[in-house]
Amino acid sequence: MKTSVRLLGSAVLALLVATPGIAGETLDRVMSEGKLVMSSDPAYPPQSFLNDANEMDGFDIDVGKEVAKRLGVELEIVTPSWDIITAGRWNGRWDVSIGSMTPTAQRAQVLGFPAIYYYVPAAFAVHNDSAVSSIAELSGKTIGVCGGCTYDAYLQKNLVIDAEGVPAFDYQVTAGEIRTYDTDTSAYDDLRIGDGKRLDAVMSAMPTILEAQKNNYPMKIVGDPAFYEPLAVATDKGDEAFDAKIAEVVQAMHDDGTLTALSEKWFGVDYTSVK
Structure with a gap:
């Protein structure tokens, strides 16, 4: 199916009322609503940026689109600040961060890192x-x-x-x-x-x-x-099934060369493994 991308700016995001804490239900929500909400940075080219058509573009964006496509859902992009993303406890405001995040020990206290997708x-x-x-x-x-x-x-x-x-x-x-x-x-x-x-x-x-x-x-x-x-997909802690599904999808993208192709498209080299 065609993956649609909708961008909500930080100002709009700040007006959203946080939903009650979700623990273990992220995968069910994503699949039932048919939508994966991904946080991203609008000023981090070539990983993620607003292009001349005022649409989100870049390596991370393409990875997010492919993950959503393989889940069979649409992709929606929101742009909270980096410190809010890394603080965890997203309360269902977004489901995943595909934003070139390094899995540090401190971040692992509040976030899950189910899959490394490039280095x-x-x-x-x-x-x-x-x-x-x-x-x-x-x-x-x-x-x-x-x-x-x-x-x-x-x-x-x-x-x-x-x-x-x-x-x-x-x-x-x-x-x-x-x-x-x-x-x-x-x-x-x-x-x-x-x-x-x-x-x-x-x-x-x-x-x-x-x-x-x-x-x-x-x-x-x-x-x-x-x-x-290593740069990883990040999730809010609490849904092992969701983490397992993301890990499965990203591993398949490694195995079939999709991530290599996207890396070469945006960076000119293959960053998907440690050389």
């Missing part, structure tokens, strides 16, 4: 006019990151990635100041103003930085990736 390198970038040429030179600098995300945790030196097969990493930078933003794009906007004007560097997912460069952001990547992070 990405985390990288530092500076303004093109910066004289910085190594990661070591970033210590003491002002670095911008998305608030509450894994890059923020890395700079705070308390990042714990709760997933199997994660390559070991070291904390290579001691930031002079960590400046947090609602989205990575907002950090890029401050960096593009000029070297050292508001930021000395940003830390983000490498494909997101590369996409920003394509869109004429004056940024350059410094050094090798700081770490590699």
Whole structure:
């Protein structure tokens, strides 16, 4: 069936009255209503963004569409802030987050992570006019990151990635100041103003930085990736049947090459396994 996508902005979402807590009934609700509600970020290209037609687009969006299609339901997209998504206790306002979330130990206290669907390198970038040429030179600098995300945790030196097969990493930078933003794009906007004007560097997912460069952001990547992070589908705790169904669907997408094809479409490389 054709998957329809409807976008509810954050302002509209804030007006919704939270439904009573749902524990163990998410799968039943999704299937009976014929609708999967997915949270996403409207400013995180190429994973998720509003395209020229004012429609949600990107790698995560395509993954969400395919998951909904394989469940036999429609897809609806909402855009709450990242900190609200990662706080858990969604109370049925949305069913799933397919938003490039890293399964950390702290998040696992309130969220389920039934399926890892790709892996990405985390990288530092500076303004093109910066004289910085190594990661070591970033210590003491002002670095911008998305608030509450894994890059923020890395700079705070308390990042714990709760997933199997994660390559070991070291904390290579001691930031002079960590400046947090609602989205990575907002950090890029401050960096593009000029070297050292508001930021000395940003830390983000490498494909997101590369996409920003394509869109004429004056940024350059410094050094090798700081770490590699598995990115997972996230659910609210409480429905093992729903988690099992999502895991089954995503595994099938790995097995038949669908995720590889989507990764190559949006990133130009296959990020669906650790190389």
